Amino acid sequence: MNFWDFLVWLFWVYILFACIWIFISIVIDIFRDHTLNGWGKALWLIFLVFLPFLAALVYLIARGRGMGERNMARVRDAQQANADYIRSVSGSGSSPTAEIEKAQQLLAAGTITQAEFDALKAKALAA
Secondary structure (H helix, E strand, C coil), rough: CCHHHHHHHHHHHHHHHHHHHHHHHHHHHHHCCCCCCHHHHHHHHHHHHCCCHHHHHHHHHHHHHHHHHHHHHHHHHHHHHHHHHHHHHHCCCCCHHHHHHHHHHHHHHCCCCCHHHHHHHHHHHHH
16 A cells, blocks of 8 residues: 555545535434424435435535524524523622622521621622
């Protein structure tokens, strides 16, 4: 095996992995698409099993834009959920008034002392 045979072999391995990646992406998109009914999903999968390269090409041409839009919407939703979670954990989403009101309720319930209330109030006003 010389150098050129190795490069040709490497090229075909790359093509194989690219095809597998495309087929897996299409199957995942088929199952995640809520606008496609069960029969449509079944037909696309049968088409992919029996004529994989033609089916992948047709799917990418016919539904490629929607595939990208669904993927972007999924990423956007995940980023929004992550940002909401970070905001809820850090407490930066609440206003100083709300924090003082919570501290006032704790003081009225006897859970904290007046000194702790004053410290919480100062912290809320400083933020």
